[in-house]
């Protein structure tokens with residue numbers, strides 16, 4: 001086994017990450033509200049020794065729901081169900097700093113960490129989706145900068161709550177009539193510009209102390225935030241060259257922030273269509289593409305740019321960056337818009353081609369190939385400092401996860417890249433991180 005370990009997270013989304021996955025005959029027959037769907041996927045990923053599974057959350061329905069289903073169940077309650085159905089795999093859930101009171105978030109993740117015996121991870125998001133603000137007071141979306149500024153204070157509040165309990169606070173001494181150790185629980189008395197939280201948390205510290213901090217912002221502000229707090233970073237990269245730049249930049253920023261390079265793992269999204277041969281993989285990719293609707297893609301593109309109207313753009317004319325708002329002005333998913341405009345600048349696709357690519361996995365890296373080709377790609381990115389592992393985003397679930405596990409994972413193991421059994425018990429163990437994360 002090589003010294004550096006490859007990490008694999010399973011991103012569960014809809015019936016797969018391809019926009020048309022839900023229509024594919026090999027997609028799961030179960031409703032997306034059926035917990036057995038998520039349990040089956042988590043157990044499969046655990047049997048293959050994946051580090052973790054991950055559930056996203058957007059806090060509003062998108063305007064394309066009539067023709068593109070989403071993952072419907074709320075992440076933390078679903079992860080609690082997965083905790084009971086699995087024993088080793090990490091459980092990462094999204095929760096928004098903009099729309100969740102920090103006290104609630106702190107107790108929910110402490111609770112999940114207890115329920116899962118130290119397997120919780122928090123995907124820290126500020127929520128880019130504009131329509132989410134209509135569900136929380138309706139006073140409009142905060143700007144990108146305001147959301148991240150609040151998130152900074154938020155991190156101090158929740159960490160203060162988790163750290164307010166010493167690891168050994170509960171002595172539970174029935175004979176002496178003493179439940180807590182004297183002085184082992186501290187209030188936080190936090191009074192800041194955005195939050196006032198007295199504390200202490202109404203729950204002892206979880207086995208990991210804090211959930212593993214995961215983050216997925218890739219804009220300039222998002223990267224600086226990740227460099228300070230994230231222990232694992234999800235990122236959408238459309239090619240290896242930009243993934244390498246991102247990797248070098250973020251590791252550098254983390255070192256500047258006083259952290260060790262290997263204490264922040266970079267996990268780009270990878271959505272592989274796998275066939276027994278390259279030709280078969282391309283046939284499956286075509287099958288998926290034939291099931292896609294460019295108008296669903298057009299609406300989704302508009303959402304990324306905060307509602308910008310793309311309805312007048314013809315489908316078959318080459319695009320130029322001027323067809324898009326400047327990403328620096330976008331208050332929604334800024335870094336994803338940078339990825340999209342970057343691709344347009346480099347490759348000048350037509351709108352139909354761009355939407356076809358985005359349908360694959362919403363701007364994450366997609367590829368079609370044989371198991372050897374996928375394993376080669378993973379090894380190449382891993383060895384060449386483009387990734388510490390991957391956020392695996394199977395285009396169709398559970399089908400392409402099963403193929404990945406049966407055909408690609410054994411190749412990764414044969415090459416000494418991926419574990420054959422779990423060595424630790426917590427998510428932080430699997431990720432090879434020293435716990436419990438960043439101290440403030």
Ligand SMILES: Cc1cc2nc3c(=O)[nH]c(=O)nc-3n(C[C@H](O)[C@H](O)[C@H](O)COP(=O)(O)O)c2cc1C
Pocket residue numbers: 055056057058094123124125126127128129215216217218219220221222223234235236269332333334335336391
């Ligand atoms: C793999 C991945 C998963 C994400 N999951 C969510 C999510 O569940 N909810 C959400 O609001 N944003 C999610 N995001 C968006 C990011 O949090 C972030 O807002 C976006 O990448 C834009 O980056 P920026 O904030 O630096 O502009 C995700 C991003 C990636 C790459």
